[in-house]
Amino acid sequence: MSLAPRYFVPLLLAALTALFALVPWLRWGLVLAVPALAIALYDFVQNKHTLRRNYPLIARTRWFFEDLRPFLRSYIVESDLEGRPFSIDERALIYARAKGDLAAHPMGTELDVYSDEYEWLGHSIAPNEAAPESWHLRIGGEECAKPYNSSLLNISAMSFGSLSGRAIEALNKGAEMGGFAHDTGEGGISRYHRKHGGDLIWELGTGYFGCRAKDGGFDPDLFAEQSADDQVRMIEIKLSQGAKPGHGGVLPGAKVTPEVAEARKVEPWQSCDSPAAHRTFSTPVGLLEWIVDLRRLSGGKPVGFKLCVGMPHEVMALCMAMHETGITPDFIVVDGAEGGTGAAPQELTDNMGMPLREGLILMRNALVGTNLRDKIKLGASGKVHSGAGMARAFAIGADWCNAARAFMFSLGCVQSMKCHTGECPTGVATQVAWRQQGLIVEDKAERVARFHKATLDSLHEIVVAMGLDDPWKLTQHEMYQRIDGARAGPLDDVYQFLEPGQLLEDPDSTHYARAWSCARPDTFRKVFN
Numbered sequence: 001m002s003l004a005p006r007y008f009v010p011l012l013l014a015a016l017t018a019l020f021a022l023v024p025w026l027r028w029g030l031v032l033a034v035p036a037l038a039i040a041l042y043d044f045v046q047n048k049h050t051l052r053r054n055y056p057l058i059a060r061t062r063w064f065f066e067d068l069r070p071f072l073r074s075y076i077v078e079s080d081l082e083g084r085p086f087s088i089d090e091r092a093l094i095y096a097r098a099k100g101d102l103a104a105h106p107m108g109t110e111l112d113v114y115s116d117e118y119e120w121l122g123h124s125i126a127p128n129e130a131a132p133e134s135w136h137l138r139i140g141g142e143e144c145a146k147p148y149n150s151s152l153l154n155i156s157a158m159s160f161g162s163l164s165g166r167a168i169e170a171l172n173k174g175a176e177m178g179g180f181a182h183d184t185g186e187g188g189i190s191r192y193h194r195k196h197g198g199d200l201i202w203e204l205g206t207g208y209f210g211c212r213a214k215d216g217g218f219d220p221d222l223f224a225e226q227s228a229d230d231q232v233r234m235i236e237i238k239l240s241q242g243a244k245p246g247h248g249g250v251l252p253g254a255k256v257t258p259e260v261a262e263a264r265k266v267e268p269w270q271s272c273d274s275p276a277a278h279r280t281f282s283t284p285v286g287l288l289e290w291i292v293d294l295r296r297l298s299g300g301k302p303v304g305f306k307l308c309v310g311m312p313h314e315v316m317a318l319c320m321a322m323h324e325t326g327i328t329p330d331f332i333v334v335d336g337a338e339g340g341t342g343a344a345p346q347e348l349t350d351n352m353g354m355p356l357r358e359g360l361i362l363m364r365n366a367l368v369g370t371n372l373r374d375k376i377k378l379g380a381s382g383k384v385h386s387g388a389g390m391a392r393a394f395a396i397g398a399d400w401c402n403a404a405r406a407f408m409f410s411l412g413c414v415q416s417m418k419c420h421t422g423e424c425p426t427g428v429a430t431q432v433a434w435r436q437q438g439l440i441v442e443d444k445a446e447r448v449a450r451f452h453k454a455t456l457d458s459l460h461e462i463v464v465a466m467g468l469d470d471p472w473k474l475t476q477h478e479m480y481q482r483i484d485g486a487r488a489g490p491l492d493d494v495y496q497f498l499e500p501g502q503l504l505e506d507p508d509s510t511h512y513a514r515a516w517s518c519a520r521p522d523t524f525r526k527v528f529n
Helices: 005-022 024-045 050-054 060-077 088-099 165-178 220-227 258-264 284-297 312-325 346-351 356-369 387-395 405-411 441-465 513-517
Strands: 119-121 137-139 148-150 153-155 200-204 232-238 249-251 272-274 303-307 331-335 377-381 400-403 479-482 488-490
Touching: 005 024, 005 050, 024 050, 088 405, 088 441, 119 387, 148 232, 153 165, 153 441, 165 405, 165 441, 220 232, 220 284, 232 284, 232 331, 284 303, 284 312, 303 377, 312 356, 312 513, 331 356, 356 377, 356 387, 387 400, 387 441, 400 405, 405 441
Parallel strands: 153 400, 200 232, 232 303, 303 331, 331 377, 377 400
Antiparallel strands: 119 479, 137 148, 249 272, 479 488
């Protein structure tokens, strides 16, 4: 009877161990042979892993290479343009700008300009060198006593708890140095957000962290107390985010450290939930009425909401509610499905939510088509990492942009894809103290500020090259993309861009006729005639 392969490695190691023990000048080999034999024998008898039971010791190489796979792909296998979610070229651009290095590229573009991976912005024969050196955006309507003069690029929502305390510190210090805003994420305002005094956009998710009542609902008094801080410049209601739209969650008690509990205004070491839906409202009108309350409670600061667009009829319902009530948010941030997160169910990440381009165009069309666009500022978030990316967002309707992962790269993130494990090697997305030691706040804050400035400088160069006075002059007519293998054209050859009032006057002439017909201001549900 032949010997099964599962016996080979243990028997071989047992024989080598005996040999090393009997031959004096080979006894140094016991240092390797004895531990290897112990592991092989353990694998041989354990019951959890078939591979390790059938191929003791050597099966472990599978997990070794599986752990190395992301790094091998990133640094050896993938080309400069292939990496996901960000390619090597994209990351290299951010690193260079953060470090103050020359962000130049030799020998021309590596993109195939005759494929759909290439799209371009039309430049002018007469570049406008007289364009202002920088631009800011006033956010806040007539109802706001304290409007905000915003940068055109701000740090998107990332919570303390998902990011380390040192990462939050460096981001906020960089924001203070560069004169731009730092979105808190839904985890509340931590001591690390406050330490350096950078402008904050306070995000309110369904867990109402930072203004959470004992029963998990919204506490208006606590909100008023927190929002009165001059460091808080705007309030953002999170309806959904691109990476996991429509998904709630529970933070296990083991992760609710005293620092996390302090920021979230919950009890330490007790689990706390973030429901999928808000408790303070359930209808479009209800959301707008809550916006009025938040604006009043905050002393007149701008209030808006962030969402990843899902159902077009819900966007139409919100616009109908604005018309019916006369209430408008000060801003809306559209988050694309390509947006990132520390952890999310993969099937939601891969299969739900509208990408930024389509979502932003839909939101722009809904506001323009209902004559509301001039009352509301539009932000764009979703893989924005460059001046060109910002210019594309402006061309389809954005007033400013937010970025999250790009600022993480400026901190030193290497896209190790360990965010959800707590094992981030660069100290950015971890709460493990020793892993944070390498992240020096003062150094990384300078990198954050440099990346921000260099990216806006790049946007400025593009606006000048296009012969424009400012990025808000960019339209869909100046942005071109491939329609098929033989044709290219401006973006309005691909998407419909509505005229002012078109939804109010003639919705049947638009692509949104069906969504408009089943939208109502008093419900987010479809209403069929």
